[in-house]
Amino acid sequence: MMDASQHESTKSEAAKAEPRRRSFAVTAAACAVFGAAMLGAAFASVPLYKLFCQVTGYGGTTQRAETAPAVPSEKTIIVRFDANVANGIGWAFRPEQRQIKVRLGEVAKVNFFAENRTGAESSGQAGFNVQPDSAGRFFNKIACFCFNSQTLKAGEKVEMPVTFFVDPAILEDADNRFTDTITLSYTFYPSAEAKPAPLASNDATNSGKPL
Incomplete structure (x- = not known):
């Protein structure tokens, strides 16, 4: 007690x-x-979020580079391309080819094609990512139409190139050492610069789905 x-x-x-x-x-x-x-x-904060994504590769965010490694690896990887348009832009958008095989560290250039199918000039900004997400920090773009907003006149068709390489360091990454395919995906959205863009009567796109 x-x-x-x-x-x-x-x-x-x-x-x-x-x-x-x-x-x-x-x-x-x-x-x-x-x-x-x-x-x-x-x-x-968009700038801070973009910086976070660029540093970590979060969400499949790719990197920007001035040059590629001096000597490409003998290891190859398949890069697939996916093109989409969001509702409200009225464009057609597609890759020239669906996939290519490149050596790690090798600079590759591919083309996408865009067409303004509306009756007025309009602007769009391409959002992008890669899959798998963890490969984003190894996917380096040297030049890309996605770096800036694009403006197309009514009915205009343009070629949009992207130059890139996949960093050979991907082979040393525990999450990606066995990755043999990367998908680069773009979606064009109406940009702040865009003017009202009525769809042409025969426009069957603008669905937000791959073309």
């Missing part, structure tokens, strides 16, 4: 511990809220 003095001591210790527990809970909650707010702010 606990005597009176022990009982009082226990109550005293419990009383002292309670404020500490409340303080810890408040601090933990504050840290959680602050962390969530900072994360939200970072992802709400």
